[in-house]
Amino acid sequence: MSSFFSWFVIIGTLASLLYFFLLLQMNRTGNKPGETTGHNYDGIEEYDNPLPAWWYWGFIFSIVFGIGYLLYYPGLGNFPGLSGWTQVGQLEAEQALAEARYGPIFAQYRDIPVAELANNPAAMKMGHRLFINNCAVCHGAAATGSFGFPNLTDSEWLWGGENIETTLTHGRTAAMPAWQSVLGDAGVQEVTEYVLQLAGREVDADLSARGEVHFTTYCTACHGPEAKGQAMFGAPDLTNEIWLYGNSRMRIEHVIKNGRNGVMPAFEPRLGADKVHILAAYVKSLSAG
Ligand code: HEC
Numbered sequence: 001m002s003s004f005f006s007w008f009v010i011i012g013t014l015a016s017l018l019y020f021f022l023l024l025q026m027n028r029t030g031n032k033p034g035e036t037t038g039h040n041y042d043g044i045e046e047y048d049n050p051l052p053a054w055w056y057w058g059f060i061f062s063i064v065f066g067i068g069y070l071l072y073y074p075g076l077g078n079f080p081g082l083s084g085w086t087q088v089g090q091l092e093a094e095q096a097l098a099e100a101r102y103g104p105i106f107a108q109y110r111d112i113p114v115a116e117l118a119n120n121p122a123a124m125k126m127g128h129r130l131f132i133n134n135c136a137v138c139h140g141a142a143a144t145g146s147f148g149f150p151n152l153t154d155s156e157w158l159w160g161g162e163n164i165e166t167t168l169t170h171g172r173t174a175a176m177p178a179w180q181s182v183l184g185d186a187g188v189q190e191v192t193e194y195v196l197q198l199a200g201r202e203v204d205a206d207l208s209a210r211g212e213v214h215f216t217t218y219c220t221a222c223h224g225p226e227a228k229g230q231a232m233f234g235a236p237d238l239t240n241e242i243w244l245y246g247n248s249r250m251r252i253e254h255v256i257k258n259g260r261n262g263v264m265p266a267f268e269p270r271l272g273a274d275k276v277h278i279l280a281a282y283v284k285s286l287s288a289g
């Protein structure tokens with residue numbers, strides 16, 4: 001990276017300090033104490049006195065303090081400062097402190113299996129707070145999800161109810177392919193009709209029958225022979241009225257046509273294994289109740 005802006009800031013900052021100092025000195029010389037400057041506003045006259053000493057030295061102190069501060073902390077362009085202080089360093093130090101203090105609180109549940117931990121009120125209170133801080137932005141405060149973000153309180157799992165901890169640890173990326181180029185408009189319409197029939201809707205029997213052929217050819221590999229979904233691929237059960245991307249014919253057709261790649265982020269790198277373990281139990285407790 002060019003050092004232009006570094007020098008721009010350094011020179012600009014030091015030149016301003018010098019300018020303030022010179023301005024201050026100019027105000028101290030050539031005064032005529034006791035006389036007026038000749039300025040007169042509505043009978044109020046301005047005396048030509050120098051700055052009071054406390055004020056002058058206040059300014060000098062500020063300038064000296066400013067220079068000292070800029071030498072000690074990073075502030076002058078790319079100059080790192082003599083103290084070695086950095087934002088990242090301070091953050092890391094505080095995180096290490098917090099980890100040392102609070103880590104053991106989370107670690108105490110490390111060896112309790114998820115299913116058992118889900119019945120531990122103290123741990124679930126922690127799980128709730130962790131969920132609000134880390135998960136509610138996407139899944140909602142009540143974990144009921146929204147468009148594109150699965151409901152975690154129902155009994156349907158994309159990636160398997162027994163795999164929750166793995167889901168949280170490594171994250172998940174769903175791969176629902178786009179079928180427009182394979183099936184064309186008519187094919188997409190037909191298979192949509194069949195998917196709607198699977199979910200128990202009233203459909204056009206002819207269209208749906210043609211759709212079933214496409215479905216058996218292209219869709220069962222992931223959604224399973226009975227369209228009940230397969231956790232290995234994160235492919236949802238299509239035989240009920242639980243929809244991740246909307247329940248209308250138009251929405252469902254849109255997914256089939258264009259595909260979808262829902263992404264659940266990995267949390268182990270962010271929160272560590274102990275908190276993930278508590279969260280997995282918390283998610284488990286939501287659907288158990
Ligand atoms: C490679 C695996 C794979 C194949 C093949 C596949 N799907 Fe999917 N499908 C998925 C995954 C994974 C999702 C979930 C997408 C997400 O979570 O973002 C999905 C989602 C869907 C949804 C949305 C469900 C909802 O709840 O909103 C529909 C509808 C669907 N697929 C229909 C089909 C049809 C019809 C076919 C065949 C033409 C098909 N899929 C083929 C993997 C697949």
Ligand code: HEC
Pocket residue numbers: 131134135136137138139148149150152156157158159160161164167168172173174234261262263264265267279280283
């Ligand atoms: C940036 C948004 C986002 C955040 C934050 C997020 N999730 Fe997710 N999560 C998703 C999406 C999107 C999916 C669905 C992925 C897919 O389409 O397969 C998902 C899927 C899941 C699943 C799998 C659901 C199933 O049916 O198998 C679980 C469990 C889960 N999230 C729990 C959590 C927890 C616990 C947290 C907090 C630690 C969290 N999520 C934070 C977006 C998010």
